[in-house]
Amino acid sequence: MIKKLLPAALLAALSFNAMAASNVMLYGVIDEAVTVTKHKGESAVVKLDNGIYAGSRFGLRGVEDLGNGNSVGFILEQGFNADDGSEAYGGKAFSREALLQVKGNWGEFAFGRAGGLSSDCGTYTILHGGALWTSYYTDGNMASAFINTDRMDNLVIYKSPSFSGATITAMYSNGTGLNTTGEDDKKWSKNSHYYGIGLDYAHNDTVFSAMWEMLDNKDIAAKSTQLFTLGGQQGFGNWTVWAAYQYAHNSQMLPGWNYANQGTKGVSQHAVTAAIGYKIASGEWKLEGNYAHGKSNSTNEKYNIWSAGTAYEYPLSNRTLVYLYGGYGKANKLLNTGSYRSTFNSWTLCSGISHSF
Numbered sequence: 461m462i463k464k465l466l467p468a469a470l471l472a473a474l475s476f477n478a479m480a481a482s483n484v485m486l487y488g489v490i491d492e493a494v495t496v497t498k499h500k501g502e503s504a505v506v507k508l509d510n511g512i513y514a515g516s517r518f519g520l521r522g523v524e525d526l527g528n529g530n531s532v533g534f535i536l537e538q539g540f541n542a543d544d545g546s547e548a549y550g551g552k553a554f555s556r557e558a559l560l561q562v563k564g565n566w567g568e569f570a571f572g573r574a575g576g577l578s579s580d581c582g583t584y585t586i587l588h589g590g591a592l593w594t595s596y597y598t599d600g601n602m603a604s605a606f607i608n609t610d611r612m613d614n615l616v617i618y619k620s621p622s623f624s625g626a627t628i629t630a631m632y633s634n635g636t637g638l639n640t641t642g643e644d645d646k647k648w649s650k651n652s653h654y655y656g657i658g659l660d661y662a663h664n665d666t667v668f669s670a671m672w673e674m675l676d677n678k679d680i681a682a683k684s685t686q687l688f689t690l691g692g693q694q695g696f697g698n699w700t701v702w703a704a705y706q707y708a709h710n711s712q713m714l715p716g717w718n719y720a721n722q723g724t725k726g727v728s729q730h731a732v733t734a735a736i737g738y739k740i741a742s743g744e745w746k747l748e749g750n751y752a753h754g755k756s757n758s759t760n761e762k763y764n765i766w767s768a769g770t771a772y773e774y775p776l777s778n779r780t781l782v783y784l785y786g787g788y789g790k791a792n793k794l795l796n797t798g799s800y801r802s803t804f805n806s807w808t809l810c811s812g813i814s815h816s817f
Contacts (some may be wrong), residue, residue: 486817488518490542493783493812497597500805510542513773513783513814515581515595517548517556530564535583556611557582570617576609577631577656577671578689578706584617584629586660586669589691589704591735591746592769592785597808598715600769600787604804605731605750607687607708609673612654613637614644625663631656639679652679665695675712682724683710683757691733702735702748710757716803729754731765743774756794763794765804779816785809 493512498504510516519537526532537556539548549555552573559572575582580594580602590602598604614635620628633654635644644651658671670690677684691704710726711717717726735748752765769787776782791804 484520484522486518486520489514489516489814489816491516491812491814492542493785493810495597495808495810495812497808498806499802501802508543509810509812511539511548511595512597512785512810512812513593513595513781514816515539515548515556516542519554519557523561528564530562533561533563535559535561559583565621567618567620570615570619572615573611573613573637574615574617575611576654577629577658577673578606578687579609579611581611584619584631586629586658586671587689587691587704588660588667588669588693589702590733591693591700591702591737591748592771596769596771596785597787597810598767599789599806599808600750600767600785601748602704602733602750604767604787604789605733605752605765606689606704606706607711607713607729607731609654609656609675609687609713610638615654626659626661629656629658629660636675638675639677649678652677661692665700666692667694668692677712677724680712680724682712683726685709685711685713685726687711698739700737702733702737704733706731708754716799723756723758725757727754727756741774743772745772746770761794763791763796765789765791765795781814782812783814784811 491511491514493509495509496504496506517537517539519535521535523531523533535557536554538554539556541548557574559570559574561568561570575585577585578587579585580587592601594601594603594608612633615631615633618630631654635651636654639652653676656671656673658669661668673687675685686709687706689706693700693702707730709728712726714727729752731752733748733750735746737744737746747770750767755762767789771783771785773781773783786809788807789804795804
């Protein structure tokens with residue numbers, strides 16, 4: 461009898477140890493705000509909106525320890541609209557991230573869907589230099605002037621170990637899903653590919669990153685988009701300063717740009733941002749200014765973009781934050797005509813609450 465019980469007990473102990481070495485966590489954010497927005501040529505709109513400070517989401521994160529410093533994990537994250545309960549991106553079960561990760565002392569690999577290096581979203585973005593999250597309305601934050609990458613499918617990511625605070629992150633997508641369904645089982649020349657590599661540095665109150673990204677736009681037969689971005693922040697006690705610069709070449713990613721009508725060469729532009737923040741009354745006040753000037757590479761039509769935003773963010777607890785935000789954006793020449801006119805000329809006021817779990 462004892463001989464029969466020993467294998468069973470040993471198996472149970474091994475199963476318990478295997479379960480103890482892995483864990484799965486449910487997490488998320490619910491963010492809601494009351495907003496007033498006015499676009500040029502349109503009436504002001506008052507509404508309940510969501511995902512202003514941080515996109516509303518829920519997710520599952522897990523990891524299994526393999527020993528010797530190695531582990532396997534995953535991230536599955538879905539975005540939703542808290543004001544009506546709808547999914548943020550139609551047709552995807554996990555629209556924000558769907559990643560399998562393998563980590564060790566040698567660094568980490570990840571495979572699946574995630575944000576690009578300059579996307580300001582997800583696990584592997586390294587964008588710095590803006591005080592206001594890009595989920596704030598774009599008439600006042602960094603995304604009003606900078607051309608940022610988005611979440612993409614079919615990614616292979618490598619992140620190096622930290623060397624004195626510095627890491628290298630490299631990304632490749634075999635089919636981005638930005639202009640197509642994201643399938644990567646077609647002929648290689650028909651998929652749109654993404655390439656990115658960047659340096660990220662953090663030490664005490666100093667943060668800096670520099671990156672190069674390219675989208676070859678093969679699926680739309682357009683010129684390759686090249687993005688060169690660098691930015692950082694520095695803390696000085698209660699004060700923080702941010703600054704960033706970007707050069708975009710042959711970009712098809714300007715909001716509202718239609719390559720079929722306006723040329724496959726896209727736009728090229730220079731963009732800068734600068735911001736300050738000051739901690740006051742247990743919260744932080746932030747002020748940011750953004751500027752870009754560029755042209756259409758097909759028609760040589762030029763444009764300028766100006767925007768400014770300010771916010772006060774106050775934590776009620778470790779998981780709950782309230783915020784006030786105001787933003788103003790203005791553009792001229794090419795971007796003050798047609799559909800661009802309302803996109804780049806607007807103002808916003810909002811007040812909201814963001815709760816994490």
